[in-house]
Amino acid sequence: DSHGIRQVLRELGVEAENAAYSTGLQWGGAANENSRTVYSPVDGQLIATVRLATTADYDAVVTTAQEAFKSWRLVPAPKRGEIVRQIGNKLREYKEPLGKLVSYEMGKLLQEGLGEVQEMIDICDFAVGLSRQLHGFTMHSERPAHRMYDQYQPLGIVGTISAFNFPVAVWSWNAMLAAVCGDVNIWKPSEKTPLVAIAVQHIIKDVLRANELPEGIFNVVIGEAEIGAAMAADPRVPLVSATGSTRMGKKVGEVVGARLGRALLELGGNNAIILTQHADVAMAMRAVVFGAVGTAGQRCTTTRRLIIHDSIYEDVKSRLLAIYPKLPIGNPLQEGTLVGPLIDKQAVEMFTKALAAVQAEGGTLLTGGTILTGDQYPTGTYVTPALVEARNDYHTVQEETFAPILYLIKYSGSVEEAIALQNGVKQGLSSSIFTLNMREAEAFLSQTGSDCGIANVNIGTSGAEIGGAFGGEKETGGGRESGSDAWKVYMRRQTNTINYSDQLPLAQGIKFDV
């Protein structure tokens, strides 16, 4: 136990073997054979075995959540905000161990693990403020002595399906907003990262207990895809928020759509940075390299394509070729590391397959693409980030490979040509341009510019502030979470009209006597 993980698990109260589901105050689960072993991608050690919930367990959780909703929706929104404020404070207390467990279970840098917990804390603060600001508009009625206004009401159960790469932050973006909105939560975390979800549920439990809140406001169900699928099909869950691959999102979106439920989809990206001839290339390199290799290329906002003006192409290429071989790859818990491991061997296989495929299509592998071995790299999940010269229309380039591959793509004409390449993929999450030319920057942000949910100028594609609405267009799924007015999806909107006159005027001039 070289990383003190047993101590971390104890501190977080993680008793994995009891963990099929939790409705808030305690853990439960029908006896069954289904369990899953969780190995760390950092050193290959077995961290724990978790029990997987059955669909009967899932059903029991939904029943409890439905019951909890009856009382939670009556708690005034600012009082719900007070509970979220306390959750944020508990997360501050547990930031160190939780951040470390995120890093060890998922494989991201320790600093990123801590950063993810900080994001949870920040969204709690945001949600607390929001709890006094769930406003709608008032409108002037066209009828005399009538008043008309919007009201936002709690929706019910919000089901959140999360991905392995942001194993806790993305859940909190959903759950904390949903909580102040008066909804109750059921979380189906990634089966690859169940332990951090169990840890978070323990942290929340203390707050629920201290405030004598009922079971069922925050629930977690540990399971694989079939639990997510059950949630998607369940008419008792009015909103399903699903983060993960486009393949998963198409299934979930179809099933939720078939019952006319609401789906908030946060799916894959294929993000590009445009470097025009007016770019500050030296500054751009920081954004490009971190965007491409950070989190070992496993962010939905990872920079996957670099669209470079031919006048600076060779300069950019040689700068990258000087940086890539020196990247500090290794144990993400150790200071100084920039690139940690991929999540598992299957991810490594996708990485090497994509590199073989792109070369077969005519791409040139410039550097990287190897699997590291030796004592420092005990798991077979550490790889050297790859740089590939490619064309945008290659099949491989059109797909999101969830690994550190950066495709260098040349353009020679105007910024419009670069924008067409940037938009010329199925996904539409994050995008960026580096230019000091105002016309280029504004063209990129205009209605004929980037078609993505996130469009940045002189900032890379990866990462985002919680204050903005986060999400993307096209095959990224169209959902928006986190800041701005993303909260509205967690509520049902009602238009209220009140007549305080003694007349009942009818629309369209209809006249009749009763």
Ligand code: NAD
């Ligand atoms: P994944 O699609 O394999 O799994 C995500 C979650 O969906 C897991 O909890 C899984 O159990 C569940 N799931 C899988 N199939 C399902 C089904 N048929 N019905 C219901 N649930 C199902 O994704 P992953 O490998 O964990 O994560 C990586 C992917 O997530 C990448 O594509 C990445 O771009 C994307 N991602 C997107 C965002 C975003 O905000 N847009 C954020 C993080 C990750």
